[in-house]
Amino acid sequence: MAQHSALDAYFIDGARTPFGRAGDKGMYRRTRADDLAVKAIRAVVERNATIPLDRYDDVAIAATTQQGDQGLTLGRTTAILAGLPNTVPGLAIDRMCAGSLTSVTTMGSGIRAGAYDVVIAGGVEHMGRHPMGFDADPNPRFLAEKLVEPDALYMGKTAERLHDRFPDLTKERADSYALNSQRKADAAVRAGKFDTDIVPVAIESDAGWGLATRDEHLRPDTSMEALAGLKTPFRPHGRVTAGNASPLTDGATASILASGAAVKEFGLTPKMRLVNFAFAGVEPEVMGLGPVPATKKALQRAGLTIDDIGLFELNEAFAVQVLSFLDAFGIADDDPSVNPYGGAIALGHPLAASGVRLMMQLANQFAEHPEVRFGLTALCVGLGQGGAVIWENPHWNGKRHARVGR
Numbered sequence: 001m002a003q004h005s006a007l008d009a010y011f012i013d014g015a016r017t018p019f020g021r022a023g024d025k026g027m028y029r030r031t032r033a034d035d036l037a038v039k040a041i042r043a044v045v046e047r048n049a050t051i052p053l054d055r056y057d058d059v060a061i062a063a064t065t066q067q068g069d070q071g072l073t074l075g076r077t078t079a080i081l082a083g084l085p086n087t088v089p090g091l092a093i094d095r096m097c098a099g100s101l102t103s104v105t106t107m108g109s110g111i112r113a114g115a116y117d118v119v120i121a122g123g124v125e126h127m128g129r130h131p132m133g134f135d136a137d138p139n140p141r142f143l144a145e146k147l148v149e150p151d152a153l154y155m156g157k158t159a160e161r162l163h164d165r166f167p168d169l170t171k172e173r174a175d176s177y178a179l180n181s182q183r184k185a186d187a188a189v190r191a192g193k194f195d196t197d198i199v200p201v202a203i204e205s206d207a208g209w210g211l212a213t214r215d216e217h218l219r220p221d222t223s224m225e226a227l228a229g230l231k232t233p234f235r236p237h238g239r240v241t242a243g244n245a246s247p248l249t250d251g252a253t254a255s256i257l258a259s260g261a262a263v264k265e266f267g268l269t270p271k272m273r274l275v276n277f278a279f280a281g282v283e284p285e286v287m288g289l290g291p292v293p294a295t296k297k298a299l300q301r302a303g304l305t306i307d308d309i310g311l312f313e314l315n316e317a318f319a320v321q322v323l324s325f326l327d328a329f330g331i332a333d334d335d336p337s338v339n340p341y342g343g344a345i346a347l348g349h350p351l352a353a354s355g356v357r358l359m360m361q362l363a364n365q366f367a368e369h370p371e372v373r374f375g376l377t378a379l380c381v382g383l384g385q386g387g388a389v390i391w392e393n394p395h396w397n398g399k400r401h402a403r404v405g406r
């Protein structure tokens, strides 16, 4: 990568809590959402101690349901709780599943505008304490005026709609994709690929205090036979199941972004450079398609094509939704450049936290693949949106723009 330009925005470091099963049996049932976010923030701040605490210019933390322990302007509350000085401001962000991705693009844009030197961007979702859609009050005009289809308000139903729209996206393909995600995640865990990302969290259970150190949803024993037999909760005789959907999850992520000038001043080692990003809208009842136009827009703005992208970190809200992306760009279901460490189907998807998880994984893969110059992180978003961010690999060896596996 060329020399750091003062106004470039760099991904410096990221950390996350282990992702837990949402609900009464989950490991975080007695843990507050804001405490999860604080844990992730403290981890990145402590690991990057050359940055004086009073030099953080802003803290953006996203959550989809901003109530209770996810309310009160999370960026400000968690900054104080994490021990940052009172002089460090904070804000809360919401773009549902693309919450922390939007924290990063918003803060990154501030760096590129010259308003920030160093920032924290992340997200949290405790889906056990804040079930999806709880206390939501959609305007009756949405349905009365047919502004959206009724299915648009239920994410699982939007995934069934994708199967309807693209008959080639069969249940068998979705199950096979999900199985592969579980296998890749298991291999990544065994190889220690998440060890630097995950920060242990103290948890309380009936047995006393313990330590959460690993993701709770992983199902390495998954088989095609077991997946084939699962119920289809979103439609009788449907195709979307608990096995080929991301599970309901609790967790938090945080990252540090810095300008080129701050990289120099604090002696930081960037893991990725923010190239460009885009958000786009699609019909809300097929919200899973959102990353397709978002990616096209981001590529166009960056002056790149899909062939320039060597690594993909795509959130797996539903297997069918990732498959719709891969088909749109002519990429094979099992392409080795896509989610090499597995994805949300295996690891979990704490809505607003997930974007930064994708970035941490891409950053780790960049270090392993100097032949790759550019990578993409992308998510679909409820009510029909997609978000995509293109990153450059600082370890790129300067040769051709290769895609992993080619």
Ligand SMILES: CC(C)(COP(=O)(O)OP(=O)(O)OC[C@H]1O[C@@H](n2cnc3c(N)ncnc32)[C@H](O)[C@@H]1OP(=O)(O)O)[C@@H](O)C(=O)NCCC(=O)NCCS
Residues within 6 Å of the ligand: 097, 155, 156, 219, 222, 223, 226, 227, 230, 233, 241, 242, 243, 245, 246, 247, 248, 317, 318, 349, 380, 381, 382
């Ligand atoms: C699909 C969904 C409704 C399932 O919820 P759930 O029923 O609480 O899920 P569970 O983990 O209890 O799994 C249901 C069953 O499938 C089984 N199962 C799940 N994954 C499995 C796998 N990989 N292999 C075998 N069995 C599996 C579970 O063991 C369970 O079996 P049981 O009923 O015999 O106990 C829920 O995960 C969901 O809504 N996901 C989508 C979340 C979402 O919309 N996010 C936003 C995206 S935009």
